[in-house]
Amino acid sequence: MSDAVSALNGQRASGLVDLADAGPMGMITLRGDLGLLGGALGSVLGLSAPELRRVVSGEKGQVLWMSPDELLVVLPYAEAPGVAAALEAALAGQFATVAVVSDARALIRVSGAQARDVLAKLMPIDFADFAVGELRRSRLAQVAAAVWRDSADEWSVVCFRSVAGYAFEALATVAQPGGEVGLYH
Amino acid sequence: MLLLTCPCCGVSAEETEFTNGGEAHLKRFGPGSSDADYEAYMFARKNPRGVHFERWRHAYGCGKWFLMARDTMTLEVYGAYKAQTTEPPADIQAKIKARRPEWEGYK
Numbered sequence: 262m263s264d265a266v267s268a269l270n271g272q273r274a275s276g277l278v279d280l281a282d283a284g285p286m287g288m289i290t291l292r293g294d295l296g297l298l299g300g301a302l303g304s305v306l307g308l309s310a311p312e313l314r315r316v317v318s319g320e321k322g323q324v325l326w327m328s329p330d331e332l333l334v335v336l337p338y339a340e341a342p343g344v345a346a347a348l349e350a351a352l353a354g355q356f357a358t359v360a361v362v363s364d365a366r367a368l369i370r371v372s373g374a375q376a377r378d379v380l381a382k383l384m385p386i387d388f389a390d391f392a393v394g395e396l397r398r399s400r401l402a403q404v405a406a407a408v409w410r411d412s413a414d415e416w417s418v419v420c421f422r423s424v425a426g427y428a429f430e431a432l433a434t435v436a437q438p439g440g441e442v443g444l445y446h
Numbered sequence: 447m448l449l450l451t452c453p454c455c456g457v458s459a460e461e462t463e464f465t466n467g468g469e470a471h472l473k474r475f476g477p478g479s480s481d482a483d484y485e486a487y488m489f490a491r492k493n494p495r496g497v498h499f500e501r502w503r504h505a506y507g508c509g510k511w512f513l514m515a516r517d518t519m520t521l522e523v524y525g526a527y528k529a530q531t532t533e534p535p536a537d538i539q540a541k542i543k544a545r546r547p548e549w550e551g552y553k
């Protein structure tokens with residue numbers, strides 16, 4: 262089998278913030294009633310279904326709220342197929358879908374004190390009250406993306422693999438020194 | 447620019463995160479209906495200067511469809527509600543009536 266390579270292949274950039282490709286990440290999309298999905302996540306990963314627009318983090322990975330009937334599990338790349346199979350077994354006979362989408366997405370880490378200023382240049386989101394563990398699906402310039410806050414100065418952005426280069430270049434461009442905004446302190 | 451609140455995920459966001467899906471509460475006339483009913487269902491749409499009921503999709507957000515009552519003249523949003531609703535909720539109708547006494551109702 263050939264080696265998995267992420268769309269951005271380890272790309273990095275520095276400016277007002279540090280941008281880094283998260284590398285190949287395991288991602289599993291779950292669709293169905295969130296209570297039902299939460300039960301399966303609990304038995305397989307020891308994680309619960311997140312509340313509305315929240316992220317649940319644990320030792321084995323993260324579970325992201327995507328919509329009222331959709332979750333995204335983020336975990337190490339190699340573990341995705343096995344965990345997906347276990348989730349599939351836990352949800353057998355139930356009205357739910359499990360799909361490994363690791364190679365269909367790109368994950369970009371954004372870090373630095375000015376992360377909110379940089380993100381706000383491209384995303385129509387008010388970051389003033391954006392809490393750690395909160396998630397928003399929105400658009401990043403012209404493409405769909407989700408953003409969540411891992412810690413005070415660490416953010417993650419996930420988008421489709423086909424637009425990974427666009428998203429990264431757009432972020433790198435608005436993060437160039439000289440483009441300070443100073444909106445969020 | 448409209449600021450809209452999605453009733454499915456609670457997010458308030460600007461218009462560009464949503465897409466408009468045309469008039470809401472259409473009654474479908476399919477095979478077996480009269481030509482006039484089918485034509486009206488396919489092509490006739492209200493285009494009011496005032497209260498309008500519309501389908502919207504939180505396209506860049508949670509992806510869900512919902513319905514919304516808004517004013518095409520003032521751009522005021524009277525309320526948003528679930529897509530699985532066959533006619534505008536009574537509280538939204540009452541709110542519109544209070545704001546626009548001359549409004550004739552949604553039919």
Ligand SMILES: [Zn+2]
Pocket residue numbers: 452453454455456457504507508509510
């Ligand atoms: Zn929504």
